Amino acid sequence: MSIVGVSPIPDSRRSALGALSALSVVLIWATWLVSTRHSVGAGLGPVDLSLLRYGIPALVLAPVWWRTGLFPKGATGALALMVLGSGAPFFQIVAFGLRHTPASAAGVLLPGLMPLAVALIGILFLGEKPDRWRKLGMLAILAGGGVLLFGNLGGDGLGWISFVILPIGATLWAVYTHAFRRSGLNAFEGAALICVWSTIFNLAALPFVGTQFLSAPAGEIALQAVTQGLLSGLVATLLYGTAVRTLGGTQAAAYTAITPVAAAIGGTLFLSEPLGTATIVAALVTGLGVLLSTGLLSRR
Numbered sequence: 001m002s003i004v005g006v007s008p009i010p011d012s013r014r015s016a017l018g019a020l021s022a023l024s025v026v027l028i029w030a031t032w033l034v035s036t037r038h039s040v041g042a043g044l045g046p047v048d049l050s051l052l053r054y055g056i057p058a059l060v061l062a063p064v065w066w067r068t069g070l071f072p073k074g075a076t077g078a079l080a081l082m083v084l085g086s087g088a089p090f091f092q093i094v095a096f097g098l099r100h101t102p103a104s105a106a107g108v109l110l111p112g113l114m115p116l117a118v119a120l121i122g123i124l125f126l127g128e129k130p131d132r133w134r135k136l137g138m139l140a141i142l143a144g145g146g147v148l149l150f151g152n153l154g155g156d157g158l159g160w161i162s163f164v165i166l167p168i169g170a171t172l173w174a175v176y177t178h179a180f181r182r183s184g185l186n187a188f189e190g191a192a193l194i195c196v197w198s199t200i201f202n203l204a205a206l207p208f209v210g211t212q213f214l215s216a217p218a219g220e221i222a223l224q225a226v227t228q229g230l231l232s233g234l235v236a237t238l239l240y241g242t243a244v245r246t247l248g249g250t251q252a253a254a255y256t257a258i259t260p261v262a263a264a265i266g267g268t269l270f271l272s273e274p275l276g277t278a279t280i281v282a283a284l285v286t287g288l289g290v291l292l293s294t295g296l297l298s299r300r
Contacts, residue, residue: 018246021239023258028236029111030262034270035227036095037103043216046095047202047209049228050088052221054198056229057237061192068189070196078183079193085176086237088198090169097165102273104283105158107263108148109166112286115293116141117167117174126178133292140289144260144282151278177252180244187241195233260286 036049044052058065072079084090098106116138122128130138149163180190213221243252260283267273 014246018243018252022243022247022252025236025240025243026111026259027262028231028239029259030107030266031227032232032236033098033106033110033259033263034103034266035224037098037101037106037267037271043212043220044224045209045212046092047205048212048216049095049224050091050198051202051211052224053091053228053233054088054195054202056225057191057234058195058199060234061188061195064188064192065196068185068193070193072185072189072193075183075185078179079185079197081179082176082183082190083194083197085172085174085179087194088201090172090176091198093165093172094169097161097169100159101162101166102279103267103271104264104273104275104279105148105162106166107260107267108144108279108282108286109162110170111259111263112141112144112283112290113167113170114173114177115290117171118177119293121174121178137289137292140292141286142289144284144286144289147278147285148282151276151282177244180241181248187238187245190241191234191237194237258287260284260290 094110097110101109119128119130119134119138123130145167148158183190185193240252246252264275264279264283268275
């Protein structure tokens with residue numbers, strides 16, 4: 001049912017809007033991975049970064065969460081899962097994993113595995129039935145993770161933290177994706193509530209963990225305010241919500257195909273991280289798997 005006097009958006013335009021939103025998100029995510037990987041060892045602590053990521057959007061979107069209230073009627077359970085899956089708990093888990101993982105490998109283990117986690121939750125708990133192309137994409141994502149795992153076995157390879165913590169983060173984001181789609185909230189409401197609740201949790205944690213804002217370089221704080229607060233915390237959250245609403249949770253998550261490759265390139269160019277053969281192959285295979293998971297080759 002459409003509002004009187006307002007023409008509904010045609011399906012083709014809705015699909016284009018969803019695709020553009022999702023592709024913009026993954027480019028921001030790649031920037032966020034490189035930025036977070038840089039900052040976790042360069043002055044600001046995880047709670048400081050989390051305050052920037054969620055505090056700035058919480059201030060910008062204050063009129064939204066003030067209108068909905070902190071406990072929106074009929075969406076409290078879904079909101080709790082959304083905050084867990086993409087709010088402060090998600091951020092702290094991912095920040096811990098990034099301390100021990102190059103950005104190139106993190107692109108495979110976090111955004112690369114997100115669509116797989118979204119699809120598995122949809123299959124196991126929500127009755128979704130992917131076609132053969134999406135199944136092939138899921139297998140390719142698993143294969144990319146396997147290439148990365150076997151390519152990093154040995155004393156100088158990635159540790160267990162990378163292969164356990166970051167996939168947990170990917171699973172949490174999948175929980176958020178499905179919870180948001182069923183919450184009844186729009187993109188602005190979802191982003192506002194996630195950010196304000198995460199800011200509350202972060203402020204409550206400050207007396208116990210302290211802050212490094214007073215000692216960190218001003219340039220570092222400004223950089224993270226832009227990448228964490230404005231781009232990742234505000235713009236990407238709104239765009240991802242738009243993609244989920246227009247494309248559906250599984251297909252929106254599947255557009256992260258670019259992220260593993262973009263993160264690998266960014267880690268090499270900006271952090272001087274070595275780019276081994278296993279990481280290159282894993283990023284390409286995972287990206288291909290995610291692309292197949294979008295259903296672009298599926299029968300309409």
